[in-house]
Amino acid sequence: MTIDNDSPYLAFSREAWSELRDTVHQPLSEDELTRLRGINDKVSLAEVRDIYLPLSRLLNLYIKAKQRRSKVLDQFLRKEARHVPYIISIAGSVAVGKSTTARILEALLARWPQHPKVSLVTTDGFLYPNSVLEERGLMRRKGFPQSYDIRRLVQFVSDIKSGKPRVTAPVYSHLTYDVVPDEENVVEQPDILIIEGLNVLQSGMDYPHDPHRVFVSDFVDFSIFVDADERLLKTWYVERFLKFRSGAFRDPDSYFHNYAPLSEEEAVATASRIWQEINYKNLKQNILPTKDRAELILTKGKAHGIEQVWLKK
Numbered sequence: 001m002t003i004d005n006d007s008p009y010l011a012f013s014r015e016a017w018s019e020l021r022d023t024v025h026q027p028l029s030e031d032e033l034t035r036l037r038g039i040n041d042k043v044s045l046a047e048v049r050d051i052y053l054p055l056s057r058l059l060n061l062y063i064k065a066k067q068r069r070s071k072v073l074d075q076f077l078r079k080e081a082r083h084v085p086y087i088i089s090i091a092g093s094v095a096v097g098k099s100t101t102a103r104i105l106e107a108l109l110a111r112w113p114q115h116p117k118v119s120l121v122t123t124d125g126f127l128y129p130n131s132v133l134e135e136r137g138l139m140r141r142k143g144f145p146q147s148y149d150i151r152r153l154v155q156f157v158s159d160i161k162s163g164k165p166r167v168t169a170p171v172y173s174h175l176t177y178d179v180v181p182d183e184e185n186v187v188e189q190p191d192i193l194i195i196e197g198l199n200v201l202q203s204g205m206d207y208p209h210d211p212h213r214v215f216v217s218d219f220v221d222f223s224i225f226v227d228a229d230e231r232l233l234k235t236w237y238v239e240r241f242l243k244f245r246s247g248a249f250r251d252p253d254s255y256f257h258n259y260a261p262l263s264e265e266e267a268v269a270t271a272s273r274i275w276q277e278i279n280y281k282n283l284k285q286n287i288l289p290t291k292d293r294a295e296l297i298l299t300k301g302k303a304h305g306i307e308q309v310w311l312k313k
């Protein structure tokens, strides 16, 4: 571990971080290993052991502390104990691996007896439908802050935090490239909510002219930023596009169906263009400026291996 007095973060090498897992209480059973492989067969189990087990131990300690504090406050106020979900946000570029990280954490956090019920929501469901984005000239700004129904997203997180018994989130499809009508993701009083998306670290600092605006980050207890060099991000984006092209794009309902017959070279050029014109711009303008607000930064290297961990002091 490196302590730099001028930095708000403690820096850990992969080796130093991996030593912080709880080797006694955290062995993974065969069933769990199979389930984790099902999330993404490219995720190595060494990654789960070295990076995600220590992280789930840290989060468990923070969550227990928060639960104890809430209990004390309820006692002091002579109020009945309330159920207050712990909210974890995961931010980062398109294709950095936010949803994979979120799903691994979801599985690992649910193993702890203090918080077995973990729900996962992605912010893409709160994008405006394509019809609205087209009307507002925002189709090439999908993923930028103005492409989301932020009010609805903030209301959703606020309802969960206040313990509402049943809260619903709209659902986005990467196949149709649009919000799915008549489908919803139901969240019912989880112990932990993981919310994953490009802009979950946005805050009042980004809108100095609008001091009353409320953000997802106002409800978040612990925030994570997944980071990688921009050349790697582009490679991962293009690789994922090629994977979709040989799979989902063949479906006639797919928005990118016309791209299915493209040669590999043409598909790489198309993906590179979308990356450069939309996702890379968004990364530079809106996502990277929020990085150092995160409580924890995971820095990935080649093949998605996490090489450094930065934890706020």
Ligand SMILES: Nc1ncnc2c1ncn2[C@@H]1O[C@H](COP(=O)(O)OP(=O)(O)O)[C@@H](O)[C@H]1O
Binding pocket: 040, 042, 043, 044, 047, 092, 093, 094, 095, 096, 097, 098, 099, 100, 101, 236, 239, 240, 303, 304
């Ligand atoms: N830990 C990992 N190990 C190997 N591949 C990964 C890992 N995380 C993500 N990927 C791959 O990288 C690509 C982007 O990941 P994804 O989770 O979809 O990103 P995001 O949600 O940030 O857009 C996908 O092709 C996914 O399979």
Ligand SMILES: CC(C)(COP(=O)(O)O)[C@@H](O)C(=O)NCCC(=O)O
Binding pocket: 094, 122, 123, 124, 125, 142, 143, 144, 196, 197, 198, 199, 274, 278, 279
């Ligand atoms: C749907 C996304 C905006 C990601 O949204 P998020 O879940 O982070 O809110 C992104 O994956 C996307 O589709 N960007 C638009 C450009 C593109 O087609 O990649």
